[in-house]
Amino acid sequence: MDHFTYKDGHLHAEDVSLRDIAAAVGTPFYCYSTATLTRHYQLFTQALSPMPHLVCFAIKSLSNVAVLKTLGNLGAGMDVVSGGEYLRARAAGVSGDKIVFSGVGKTRDEMALALNGGIRQFNVESEPEMRALSEVALSLGKVAPITIRVNPDVDAKTHEKIATGKKENKFGIPISRAVEVYAEAARLKGLRVVGIDVHIGSQLTDLAPFAEAYQKVADLTVLLRAQGHTIERLDLGGGLGIPYTRGNEAPPLPADYGALIQRTLGHLGCEIEIEPGRLIAGNAGILVSKVIYVKSGEEREFLILDAAMNDLVRPSMYGAHHDIEPVVQPAPAHDRASYDVVGPVCETGDTFAKARALPHLAEGDLVAFRSAGAYGAVMASEYNTRPLIPEVLVQGDQFAVIRARPSFDEILKRDTIPVWL
Ligand code: LLP
Numbered sequence: 001m002d003h004f005t006y007k008d009g010h011l012h013a014e015d016v017s018l019r020d021i022a023a024a025v026g027t028p029f030y031c032y033s034t035a036t037l038t039r040h041y042q043l044f045t046q047a048l049s050p051m052p053h054l055v056c057f058a059i060k061s062l063s064n065v066a067v068l069k070t071l072g073n074l075g076a077g078m079d080v081v082s083g084g085e086y087l088r089a090r091a092a093g094v095s096g097d098k099i100v101f102s103g104v105g106k107t108r109d110e111m112a113l114a115l116n117g118g119i120r121q122f123n124v125e126s127e128p129e130m131r132a133l134s135e136v137a138l139s140l141g142k143v144a145p146i147t148i149r150v151n152p153d154v155d156a157k158t159h160e161k162i163a164t165g166k167k168e169n170k171f172g173i174p175i176s177r178a179v180e181v182y183a184e185a186a187r188l189k190g191l192r193v194v195g196i197d198v199h200i201g202s203q204l205t206d207l208a209p210f211a212e213a214y215q216k217v218a219d220l221t222v223l224l225r226a227q228g229h230t231i232e233r234l235d236l237g238g239g240l241g242i243p244y245t246r247g248n249e250a251p252p253l254p255a256d257y258g259a260l261i262q263r264t265l266g267h268l269g270c271e272i273e274i275e276p277g278r279l280i281a282g283n284a285g286i287l288v289s290k291v292i293y294v295k296s297g298e299e300r301e302f303l304i305l306d307a308a309m310n311d312l313v314r315p316s317m318y319g320a321h322h323d324i325e326p327v328v329q330p331a332p333a334h335d336r337a338s339y340d341v342v343g344p345v346c347e348t349g350d351t352f353a354k355a356r357a358l359p360h361l362a363e364g365d366l367v368a369f370r371s372a373g374a375y376g377a378v379m380a381s382e383y384n385t386r387p388l389i390p391e392v393l394v395q396g397d398q399f400a401v402i403r404a405r406p407s408f409d410e411i412l413k414r415d416t417i418p419v420w421l
Contacts, residue, residue, distance in 0.1 A: 285373020
């Protein structure tokens with residue numbers, strides 16, 4: 001469920017008309033709904049309520065500090081994967097003891113930043129990383145709390161670019177070597193083992209791979225405890241999928257996911273941490289764009305928008321589908337046209353949708369890409385020197401620009417000319 005609906009003939013974000021936001025900030029822009037972010041976060045806390053838990057929002061999916069503050073104020077923890085994300089979480093007022101640090105290539109500088117600033121745990125992904133972290137912690141006179149990310153060799157049945165739990169993937173240590181690696185971790189003076197971490201992939205639309213992975217984590221918990229390790233937290237990663245095609249898909253609900261966690265791991269008495277990104281942010285955001293031209297090709301009609309692959313890369317990168325809706329509500333029985341929806345970037349890959357059936361649209365019309373809150377703004381670039389587009393947050397009948405569109409002056413100023421030129 002989300003809070004983007006037609007009211008009085010226009011698409012609204014909560015009680016604000018997107019036409020009004022477009023008039024105020026120009027297009028294209030991202031727009032997020034506070035009510036949807038809140039609802040999605042609370043679905044997870046409710047789903048996990050029978051167990052001690054912390055829902056750590058995966059900042060990589062949507063990292064604007066205002067969004068993080070919205071979630072942080074509700075009590076959310078944060079999952080970060082870089083020093084920059086750590087600083088974003090802190091800037092949003094989230095305390096270090098609610099931040100987990102994931103990622104396959106944390107640098108020593110990033111480790112020191114988090115150790116000095118305060119951190120709940122590092123999710124360690126390899127033996128060299130574990131040794132480096134111990135050294136960094138000792139050099140600072142600290143002890144780093146860690147989990148070790150195990151790779152359970154489970155097929156997440158998702159897009160190959162976002163599956164992470166198979167043995168050929170770069171993530172975690174093979175679960176078959178966990179005993180050995182935990183034994184070494186226990187010997188390293190700068191580390192304190194607190195639990196186990198697992199994350200098998202993103203946009204999972206079936207609970208079976210989670211069940212398989214979590215069962216393996218349950219068995220491993222028993223095994224490691226028997227060897228004297230303290231396993232008091234289980235970080236289960238993120239990955240629960242969302243419907244991208246409205247009315248057509250019904251991925252599992254957070255409540256079902258929570259029940260599965262309870263069933264497979266509840267008896268162990270551990271604190272459960274999860275790291276959802278997409279399910280909280282995805283359908284809490286849209287991208288609004290304007291039709292620049294409608295161009296008739298020899299075989300196709302092209303809808304050329306002012307948004308492009310640099311603003312929302314998911315269609316060209318993963319072949320992802322995003323529903324597109326006109327901001328002006330179409331008449332109940334309207335004719336449809338078939339459009340190739342494209343951006344202005346000089347690449348054929350700059351295509352959002354092919355042969356998409358949409359109401360007839362004309363120059364100047366506004367359209368909204370649905371489900372663009374997660375992995376939208378955060379993956380944007382300035383390719384073709386197109387400024388990063390603004391982000392807007394709505395709450396009830398208010399809206400605020402939470403990241404402004406940079407001016408060309410600001411963009412050009414970042415380049416510097418060497419003395420010899
Ligand atoms: N935890 C870890 C360790 C992760 O690697 C990820 C996502 C998450 C949590 C959050 O997963 P989520 O709940 O959002 O599925 N750019 C791609 C998605 C990449 C996901 C990377 N890792 C996309 O646009 O589909």
